[in-house]
Amino acid sequence: MAMNEQPIRSFDMVCEILDRYHKDSTKLIPILQDIQDQYSYLPEDIMTFVSTALGISSSTVYGVATFYAHFTLAPKGKHIIKVCDGTACHVKKSDLLLDVIEKELALDKNKKTTDDGLFTLETVACLGACGLAPVLVIDDKVHGLMTPETTLALIHQIKEAEKNEQN
């Protein structure tokens, strides 16, 4: 399924998640986390559904969803690249990694996901792997002591694998 195509959605999954937390509005954050685990983002109609089910205003749900960095309102790419910009990584020049990825994938500060839906680029404050700075994480695998060259090599590797998969 292409990234931007809206899936035909039923609310069964959401109902199950809501039941898991006994429709308790104080559990809004874990509820949204579980929903995002399912859909990879928070679709607008589902947020409205959740607010009705929990008996709180949709602006409250939207407020929480936009307050926390972990939540996203737009679909993400297939591969998620997180570049750590914690102090230790910053001191070890993590900005060079960011530059080279943005250039390679034609992304910038406002454009985080590639047009083909393959990559999403994020920066995180600190991954807690400072001993290996600079660090980046691709699809939950930590890569330490990175250079612009090794970063590019990693991305090329994924692109290559994707190409082979398509053929």
Place this chain on the structure above:
Amino acid sequence: MNKIDLANHQKQFREVMEQYNARIVICGGTGCMANGAGEIIEAFHRILEEKGLKAAVAIAKEPADYYMVKSGCQGFCQMGPLVTIYPQEVLYVKVKECDVEEIIEKTLVGGEIIDRLLYRDEEDKGVSDMHHIPFYSKQKRTALKLCGFIDAEDIDEYIANGGYTSSENAVLSMTPEEVCQSMLESGLRGRGGGGFPTGKKWDLTRIQKSDIKYVICNGDEGDPGAFMDRCIMEGNPHSVIEGMIIAAKAIGGTEGYIYVRTEYPLAVERLKTALKHARENNILGKGIFGSSMDFDIHIMEGAGAFVCGEETALIASMEGRRGMPKPKPPFPAQNGLFGKPTVINNVETLASVPVILSMGPGKYATMGTAGSKGTKTFALTGNVAHTGLIEVPFGSTLREIVVDIGGGVIDNDGNNVGPDFKAVQIGGPSGGCLTQEHLDMPLDYETLTAIGAMVGSGGLVVMNQQTCMVQIARFFMQFTQNESCGKCVVCREGTRQMLNLLDDIIQGEATEDTLALLEELAHTVKIGSLCGLGKTAPNPILSTLRYFRKEYEDHVLRHHCPVGVCKAFLSYKVVSSLCKSCGLCAKKCPVNAISGEKGVPYVIDGERCIQCGACMDACKFHAVVLG
């Protein structure tokens, strides 16, 4: 449920362990895992099997020749992956998959030490006893003692090393007053940054009358450059649980929550496993340790907001709202989670509690300085030879930490320059910087506050002489500006304006008034903000201005970055000796600022240049440089 017999548990464990010839501990911290520790573990199993030998793993403890443990972070991240063999206590560093066979043949079977895998000292001699490696010998691992030695996912290992005896003792034979008193005696202060005496906090919650009281463990470690709490939660989750049980006994707590940062999935997983095992052993749940006390703990994952490290914001987040702080008082001790009395402690604080009770509060208080007792973990990172996780008594000096334990400062060319750092940032975005004049100052809560820094949660980032301090101040301001929750105007608007002023300085657009304005604004935000985030946000600016004012003035008045980092003050030049006169740079230049002809090196006209860098990218001979 049957009461757990800890002494018997310990005895049985010891008997089972006696059947194994050696204990192989492989560091499973994030650093070592990213460097291939997982492959090493597989290789051990595979090669042992090929040789007709076998290693048992935790939990099962089946008959085997060796016992293999994947531990939490051992701290020496720079030297990973780490493999330690007991009883010899020999530590192998930077182990690769291809070394495993040799380790099995020579060390495990032959009892011989492999010199090339040992840590090299200054004279390039291998150090076979890990206690003689300066990185470890200068530390005093207390809260971290079992972290990196035991298997985090095996409750038996924790119990065998004296775990849960402190909490059993507190639950069965101490009064809440006695527990609070012990904490006061030990001098333990909050390790999350505030430094409030733990015993006092507990006592304030204890005297509240309520049928429900909560114990919350604050594991929302968000400082960029700090990872102590993560290592404790991953490496010894039971110590955190035990600390929470003791806290519950002290305040009359009925329910516990651990609030963990969502960026720490492994910590969440390990804590869940630990909670499950504790419940199975009557350590959590109804009538714990056979007493009449009920206490259970739940996990709540954060959703990525630095401000939630502030306790009132954390409570808001746990109640399902935006994580915005509230004015204090009322303190959480009076009116906390869901309006009930609540005690909130940091991970490291809680992990220290069982250790204090087992060693005795009086003995704990002998470590450290007059006002700051005990030990503190630090995440040592940045331009330093041995990055990693360390624990030292309060009152240790920067020289001991950076030079003795950290092995010295590394410059941009990779040379070790000893203690010659430019600054050490302590306490992350809320802290301040220390300079070489503080090399021999004992570090504790009081001395650091006096010079405008703070212990914070314990991030120590070493910066070498090639670091631009204005850029560092900007980096921290960018972080706090992003993380400001937006509730109070001075913080929301003030951090943005401070960031803009720093940008002006870095981009060469600052005027003579900029520094004064920046300083005034920093003081305003410090005084006028509601919570700790805003109150401490200006610290990096104020402390860099205090120690590196000349560097700011160079940027503002002389349009010059002394270390050549700020791009606005640099110009592109052609190195004549490298230029092959191919003309590619001139062709690429969008403003025709480059001229030259065949046989003569090209020249860039600085007046016309817009510093786009196209020439540098185009040159195949690296003849275009920034300088």
